[in-house]
Amino acid sequence: MVNPVLLIAVPLGLAFTIPLFALFWRPAVKYIPPAALVFNLVVSLLLLAKVLENPVIVSIGGWQPPFCINLVAGPVGVLFSAIIALVGLLVSIYALDYIHPAPFTTKSFFDVERGGVKEGPTEKYHMLYLLLLTGATGVVLTGDIFNLFVFFEILCISSYALVAYLRDKGGIESAVKYLIQGAVGSSLLLIGIGLLYGLFGTLNMADIAQNIKSVSPISVFVPMVLIITGLGVEAAIFPLNAWLPDAHSSAPSSISAILSGIAIEVGLYAVVRVVFTIFGAQSFLLFLAFLGILTLLVGEMCAFSQNNIKRMLAYSSIGQIGLILFALAIATSYGVTAGLFQLVSHTLSKALLFLAAGYMIYRAGSMEISALEGMGRKMPLTCLAFTIGAFSLVGLPPFIGFPSKFLVVRAALATKETYFCALIGLALLGTVIEGAYFFRVVQVLYFKGEKPNPGRKEAPIVALLPMFIFVALIVIVGIYPKLVTGILNSAATELLSRSEYIKAVLGSIL
Amino acid sequence: MNFLDSYIYYIGAFGLILIGLYIILVKHNLIKVIVGLGILDTGVNLFLISVGYITKGTAPIFSRSGIDSEYMVDPVPQALVLTAIVIGVAVLALALSLAIRLYQHYGTLNLRKIREQKW
Numbered sequence: 001m002v003n004p005v006l007l008i009a010v011p012l013g014l015a016f017t018i019p020l021f022a023l024f025w026r027p028a029v030k031y032i033p034p035a036a037l038v039f040n041l042v043v044s045l046l047l048l049a050k051v052l053e054n055p056v057i058v059s060i061g062g063w064q065p066p067f068c069i070n071l072v073a074g075p076v077g078v079l080f081s082a083i084i085a086l087v088g089l090l091v092s093i094y095a096l097d098y099i100h101p102a103p104f105t106t107k108s109f110f111d112v113e114r115g116g117v118k119e120g121p122t123e124k125y126h127m128l129y130l131l132l133l134t135g136a137t138g139v140v141l142t143g144d145i146f147n148l149f150v151f152f153e154i155l156c157i158s159s160y161a162l163v164a165y166l167r168d169k170g171g172i173e174s175a176v177k178y179l180i181q182g183a184v185g186s187s188l189l190l191i192g193i194g195l196l197y198g199l200f201g202t203l204n205m206a207d208i209a210q211n212i213k214s215v216s217p218i219s220v221f222v223p224m225v226l227i228i229t230g231l232g233v234e235a236a237i238f239p240l241n242a243w244l245p246d247a248h249s250s251a252p253s254s255i256s257a258i259l260s261g262i263a264i265e266v267g268l269y270a271v272v273r274v275v276f277t278i279f280g281a282q283s284f285l286l287f288l289a290f291l292g293i294l295t296l297l298v299g300e301m302c303a304f305s306q307n308n309i310k311r312m313l314a315y316s317s318i319g320q321i322g323l324i325l326f327a328l329a330i331a332t333s334y335g336v337t338a339g340l341f342q343l344v345s346h347t348l349s350k351a352l353l354f355l356a357a358g359y360m361i362y363r364a365g366s367m368e369i370s371a372l373e374g375m376g377r378k379m380p381l382t383c384l385a386f387t388i389g390a391f392s393l394v395g396l397p398p399f400i401g402f403p404s405k406f407l408v409v410r411a412a413l414a415t416k417e418t419y420f421c422a423l424i425g426l427a428l429l430g431t432v433i434e435g436a437y438f439f440r441v442v443q444v445l446y447f448k449g450e451k452p453n454p455g456r457k458e459a460p461i462v463a464l465l466p467m468f469i470f471v472a473l474i475v476i477v478g479i480y481p482k483l484v485t486g487i488l489n490s491a492a493t494e495l496l497s498r499s500e501y502i503k504a505v506l507g508s509i510l
Numbered sequence: 511m512n513f514l515d516s517y518i519y520y521i522g523a524f525g526l527i528l529i530g531l532y533i534i535l536v537k538h539n540l541i542k543v544i545v546g547l548g549i550l551d552t553g554v555n556l557f558l559i560s561v562g563y564i565t566k567g568t569a570p571i572f573s574r575s576g577i578d579s580e581y582m583v584d585p586v587p588q589a590l591v592l593t594a595i596v597i598g599v600a601v602l603a604l605a606l607s608l609a610i611r612l613y614q615h616y617g618t619l620n621l622r623k624i625r626e627q628k629w
Contacts, residue, residue, distance in 0.1 A: 146590055153597045160604055164611070172611045173626055176540065179608065183547050183601050184534060190554050190594060191527065197587065198561040 002046050004058055004073040007081050008138050011036040015130035022123035029123045033092040033130045040085035040137065047078045052490055055504045057143070065143070065505050066204035072143035072505060075491040080140035080269060083344060087261050087351050088133045090466035094355050095129070095254040097462040125165060125252075132158040132258065136266045143505055145193055145278070146203045148270060152189070156182045156234060159263055163251045174246030181233055181243045189230025195223040206505035209278050209498055224279050228271055235267030236321050238295035245302070248314035249367070253358025256310060260317045261351035265343055268321060272328050276495050282331070286419060289329035293423045293430075295322030300433040308367045309357050312437060313350065316393065319434065320346040323427055327408045334414050336492035337485065338407035344477075344484065345404040349392040352470040356386035359459035369441055373449025378456040383445050385467040390438040392474050395431060400474045403481035405431065519560035526553030540612065540619040544605045551598035555591045562587035 014036045021029050050056065055074035059065055071077075131154055138151030160182065164175035193203070199215055200208050212220060229240070236244045244264070248256045275281050275288065299318030306312035324346065327339030359382050364371045376383045392399035395406075412424035458464075477483055494501065514521075530550025534543050562584035570582035609619065616624050 146593075150593060150597070153600075157597075157600055157604060160601075160608075164608060167611060169615045169626060172608055172615060173624055176605070176608050176612055179601065179605050180534065180543060180547070183605070184531070184550070186597075186601075187527070187530075187550050187554050191557060194554070194558045194561055194587075194590075197558075197590075201584075203586070 002043050004047060004056055004071050004141055007040055007043055008134060010039055011130050011134045015127050018123050018127040029126055030096055033126050034089055036130060037085050037089035037092060041089055044078055044082035044085050047073055048082060051075055051078050057505055066202050066207035069147050070143040071141045073141055074494045076494050077141045079487055079491050081137045083347055084133055084136050084262055087347055090469055091254050091257050094463050094466045097460050098254050128158040128162050136262050139266050140269055143205050144203050145205050149189055149193055153186060155263060159259060162255045163247045165252055170250040174250045178243040178247045185230045185233030188226045192223040192226030205278050206502045210502050212279060227274055231267055231270045235271050236264050236318055237291055238298055241318050244318060245311050245314040249308060249310035253354050257351040257354035260354060261347040264321055265347060268324060277498055277501055280498050285329045285331050289326050289423060292322045292326030292329055293426050296427055296430045300430040304433050304437045307369055309369050310367055313353055317350055319430055326427060330411050330415060330420060332415060333492055334411035336495055337488045338411040340488045340491055341404040341407055345400040348470055348474055349389045349401060352385060352389035352467060355467050356382050359463055363456040369444055373444055376446035379458050381464055382459045385471055387442050388471050388474060390442055394435045394438050398475060399478040402478060519563060523553050523557035523560055526556060538620050538622050540609050540621055548602055555594055558587045558591045
């Protein structure tokens with residue numbers, strides 16, 4: 001049997017060997033993250049077959065739950081860790097050759113240092129990158145709420161540092177913004193955890209879930225609101241997402257792909273796990289559905305008015321997060337399956353979009369959409385990848401976005417409740433706006449700009465390879481959605497059935 | 511009086527938390543905001559400690575005889591606070607190093623004047 005602890009231990013250990021490698025054999029440094037993530041992907045896939053029958057519970061330190069810190073590798077956890085490893089692996093292959101575009105911020109005090117991912121000292125980038133993914137894997141696997149906080153902080157602190165990695169004006173400013181908001185959010189989360197510990201005397205999520213009915217609802221309400229607010233900062237739920245467009249647009253594009261494709265999804269997972277499993281708060285779900293639709297509309301409308309391509313993609317991420325939150329808050333088996341499907345689809349499509357946009361920005365020397373005129377003729381493959389990502393995100397048929405959005409709509413209509421039917425109408429309005437701004441970019445890429453620009457050539461093969469693996473995944477899953485719906489179904493069942501989760505974790509001693 | 515006796519630590523902790531939040535929301539200077547983050551962290555840590563606090567408490571060592579188990583302090587919150595302090599130090603260090611960079615770029619730490627990025 002493969003132990004799920006390895007999913008956290010191996011990348012964490014390798015992350016801290018990177019500075020040592022940098023001392024003795026610098027060229028090897030950039031191959032460590034792909035190696036660690038290949039390992040994670042293989043272990044996750046091996047585990048996936050096993051946990052579909054029975055979740056694997058690992059107790060660390062030889063104590064029994066609820067006294068130990070435990071890992072719960074159920075279908076949800078392993079599904080997420082497989083996605084994290086897959087996307088992380090492809091982005092780390094892309095980063096092997098990705099030099100960050102410098103030209104568009106001219107005045108910098110650190111021009112010598114800021115050569116970017118290739119020319120500057122790169123070991124910090126690779127170490128933080130691996131730490132970020134370790135934190136994300138830890139959040140999705142842990143069964144202990146304080147442990148969740150610790151892994152969440154690993155994720156957050158490494159992403160603050162990575163946003164500022166280029167040390168340019170915009171990067172530092174948005175990292176400061178992100179750090180202040182994130183730190184306040186983490187403090188609120190910690191207060192909530194402290195209140196829960198005061199109420200129940202335990203930090204094990206299953207144990208808290210089991211005893212949640214034994215205290216009055218109002219005393220549970222305060223920690224719940226604090227925890228959801230704290231996690232909501234990272235998940236970019238509407239009133240808490242002011243940091244996101246800045247941070248995602250000023251980070252290096254490979255990091256934007258990870259932040260957009262993994263970090264906010266992990267935040268959302270934590271919110272959903274807390275609401276569904278720990279608190280079992282049915283009455284709270286309608287509020288979350290409203291918040292989701294609000295997030296969706298705000299994100300899509302802001303994205304529509306952007307001229308900066310990365311900022312547009314960042315706002316579009318906010319919109320997609322809203323849609324996922326809405327689908328998860330439907331809280332039927334259909335709804336949660338659809339939400340998880342939409343989450344997978346957003347991860348693949350948005351990571352692809354940021355990777356393709358990264359090289360387009362690099363060759364064009366500007367993030368303005370108008371600067372990308374006529375790119376379709378100079379960089380046909382990159383633009384093809386971008387177009388497929390955009391079409392998939394909008395939800396056009398042969399791509400993965402179509403079945404996922406279709407399932408969301410079907411789940412909302414299947415509830416036969418007026419609220420959900422009205423809200424899904426608003427969500428479809430959001431999709432129309434989304435289509436408008438993505439098609440505008442695609443039009444600029446292919447049908448505008450006559451002037452030849454000899455300096456723009458195709459992205460290197462190392463960057464095209466991960467992009468086209470994403471494209472292949474998007475198309476294959478789009479045509480055969482049955483490849484993933486089975487796994488998503490059992491993940492949805494795990495999220496929805498609290499008693500099964502409690503029994504799986506505590507069953508041995510009760 | 512009795513009320514104050516039993517809740518004084520919670521009042522202090524939440525006082526610190528609110529002072530920290532106030533500083534973060536109101537102050538214009540980044541260094542002061544970072545100080546506010548520090549106060550907020552301290553408040554949260556004090557709160558965690560007071561969750562497990564017992565008057566006249568002792569260390570929970572079961573192997574030593576002569577200790578009344580009624581007065582043993584819960585060790586878990588103290589372990590949590592150790593972790594939280596380490597995390598707080600990491601965040602503060604990163605925030606200060608970012609503040610240095612920000613000053614080098616803009617020549618000011620006034621957050622109301624640093625407005626390159628919006629919408």
